[in-house]
Amino acid sequence: MKIKEKVANFYKKIKLAFYKNMFHRSEKHEELSSSEYFCLQCIYLMEKPTISQFANFLNISAPNATYKVKQLIKKGYITKEKSKQDKREYSLIPTQKMINYFSEKDKNLSMNQIKECMDENEKKQMDAIIEMLNEKENA
DSSP: OOHHHHHHHHHHHHHHHHHHHHHHHHHHSTTSOHHHHHHHHHHHHHTSOBHHHHHHHHTOOHHHHHHHHHHHHHTTSEEEEEOSSOTTOEEEEEOHHHHHHHHSOOOSOOHHHHHHTOOHHHHHHHHHHHHHHHHHHHO
């Protein structure tokens, strides 16, 4: 199998694990719809985005983003904090409820599980590859 196929298979496994996790958590936490869970994931991974950044990232209108944010605030997963630079903007801040929600142990494939199967040389190689991929993403 060529490296391109191996990377595609690995990516597919990660995506499937994410979707399985998304479905499982939205079923487990019935107060969140799949759409709300997805928005919560985006906000969590974007690390305190503004509402505008959140809307732009998802390519949705500002009123739609505001509606989604209000629902997540109402359910206690995020709060808004006024920007110190631009008083018209608000950053989306995770609450302890959100942090607890995402810090539950994940039974899916994780980097720690992968690294347990590697020797020190393989771990260094993996770290170098991931660092290179991260640099390419920012370029």
